């Protein structure tokens with residue numbers, strides 16, 4: 001097996017069982033455990049907006065002044081947060097890192113180019129530089 005297909009099979013294995021057929025900003029589900037917030041459907045939320053859970057996690061940490069870790073399908077945040085606060089930040093993430101600024105379609109992907117991260121739209125073909133988190 002060459003390097004490319006190794007990468008591909010690794011990607012398939014980490015995919016959650018329950019997939020998202022269409023683009024959707026799912027509301028987070030979860031609960032508090034002491035001073036922590038557990039989002040139980042985090043992996044699915046990331047899958048439905050077609051982004052890596054680690055990228056979304058980084059953004060949430062920064063926006064919510066929290067630290068967090070991914071455990072299976074769950075995200076464990078070090079602070080007590082309301083689902084409303086988290087949902088608002090996910091919407092912000094989608095506006096910044098998923099939707100095409102021009103045609104507003106979610107058919108985009110993040111690509112690395114010359115050290116920059118670009119948002120490439122597969123619907124209209126435009127490309128935009130996005131900020132590093």
Ligand SMILES: [Zn+2]
Pocket residue numbers: 100101102103104105121122123124125126
């Ligand atoms: Zn577009």
